[in-house]
Amino acid sequence: MKTPGKALLSVKGLTKDFGGIRAVDSFSFDVHEGSITGIIGPNGAGKTTVFNLVTGIYRPTAGSIFFEGEEMAGLRPDKIVRKGIARTFQNIRLFNRRTCLDNVLTPLLQRERCSFTGALFGTPGARRLERELHGRAIELLSALGLGKYASWQANTLPYGLQRKLEIARALATEPKLLLLDEPAAGMNPEETRALADLVAEVRWKFNVTMLLIEHHMDLVMKICTPIVVMNFGALLAAGTPDEVRENPEVVAAYLGKGKKTNECTSG
C-alpha cells in the first residue's frame, strides 16, 4: 500500500486449536483502512479459520482481534456484524428458497427498529419503512447487476450470480470491512477478470475495506495490496504483490521444496 491508512483490523497473536491440531498459530496481521488485503496460502493453511475467528463463528484459543481499536475476540457473530464486519463463504450460503430480494432484505430489516404490531397489521408507517427498505434492497441488487433477478429464488440463479448475491447480502449489513472467502472459486478466467473489476468497484461505491482469500493468483496480484501469506497456520510473508511473488519462502511453500533447502532455510 502506497499510502497506508490506519489499521482498521489488527490481529495479534491469533491462535486456534482444534483438539491437538493448531489450525492458526500466533498469527498477526493488519488490514489498513481502504485497502484490498489478500490472504493467500496453500490449502489447509488456516485462512478460512481466520475468517471464522474474525467473524465470531469460532472463539480464539488465544490472541486478540482489534477492529477500530476495539477487541472483537470472543464476541458473538451478531455483535461483530453490527460493529461492521461482514463476510461471504467459500461454499455459497444463501437463504436458498427465498427470493434474491428477501435475501438482501433480511439483514436490512435486522438493522431497523420496526414496530411489531405495525408490521403485523400493515400500518402506514410500517408500509413506508417496507417501501424504503425494498428500495434499498433493489439498489443493492442493481449495484451488483442483479436488479432483474430480484424475484428469482436464490438457488435458481447461475453460480456466478449467486456469488454476487452473497456479496450484495453482506453489503446490506453496511459493513466497514468485508471479508470475501474465495470469491472467484469455480469461475473461469473471463468471469474472474469481471469479478476483479466488480470488487474494485464495490470498494469505491460502498467505501468498504476488503480482506479476501483467493487462490486465483492473477486476481490476487491484480487487485490486492498488501498480500498476507499463511502457511501451517502462521504468517509466512507479507508485502506488495511483487515482494510476495519474489519471496523464496513463498515460492517454496507453493511449489514444495527439497529436504536440503528446507534445512538451509532459516526459520
Added chain:
Amino acid sequence: MWPGLFLQTLITGLSIGGIYALMAVGYSLVFSVLNFSNFAHGAVIMLGAYVGLALASKLSLSFGIVLAGSIAGAGLIAVLNEKLAYSSLRRRKAPSLYLMISAMGCAVFLENLVYATIGSRFYAFPEFFGRQVISIGGSSVSLLDVGAFLFALVAILGLHLFIKRTRTGIAIRAGVSDMTMCSLMGVDLDRLIAIVFLLAGGFAGVAGVFLGIKYLVYPTMGWVTNKAYIAAVIGGLGSLPGALAGGLILGVVETFVSSYISSVMRDVFSFSLLIAFLVWRPNGLWGTDSEEKV
C-alpha cells in the same frame, strides 16, 4: 347417516383437530428452527393446563384471564426449559440426537415432578361454558367445540402473519434455513430462540387449557402430543399451514372413525395413517424438503 349426526361429528372433529393443530404448530416451530423433535412439548402443554387449572379453581378467574395466564405460564416454562436443558448443547453445536434425548429427559422429569408435588389425581376444570350449545344447521354443538376451533384458527393465522411480516418472523425464517448465516445478518440467536420457545410454549398453553376443559388435567395428559406429531407429519414437518391442515384432517378423520366405525379403532387408525404418510409421503401434504420449513 343422518345429516345432524354428520354435522355434529364434523364439528367435534374440527374442534379436536384445532387443538391438535395448536400443539402441532408449537412442535413444528421448534423442529424447523432447531431441527430436533422436542418431546418435552407435551410436558409444557400439561404444565400449561395445570397453570390454567390453578387460576380457574383456586382463584376463580374468568376464562379469558385463565387462558392468558396459561399462555404466559407455559411460554415461560418453555423458555426456561430451553435455557436450562438445550442452550448449552446448542451452543456447543451438539448433534440433534442429544437435544432429543435431553427433551425426553425433560418430559419424564416434569411429569414426575408433577406426580411428586401435585399428585396423580385427575382434575376437572370448573365449568366455563356450562352445557351451552349452539344450533348449527339443525344440530346442536357445544360452544366449547366451536370456540376451540375458531380460536385455533385465529391464533395460527396470527402466527403465520407474524412469521411472514415482522422483523423477528423474517429472522426466524432465515434461521430455519441457516442459523450461522442468520447470526451473521446481525440476529442475536439466543434471543431469537427464546422467542421461538415463547411462541411454542404459548400455543402449548392454549392447547393445555382446551384439552383440560374438554377432558381432564393429569400428569400424563401431555402424551396426547403424539397426535400432534402425526398432524405435523401429515401437514409436512415444519410447515405452519401444514400443521393446521394436518391437525384438522386428523381430528375430523379420527372422530368419524370413532363414531361411525368404533372408538377402539380410533388410535389404531391414526397411527396407521402416520406410518402410511411416512412410507408414501414423508414430506407430508405441504412440506417441501428439509431446507425451508416454517
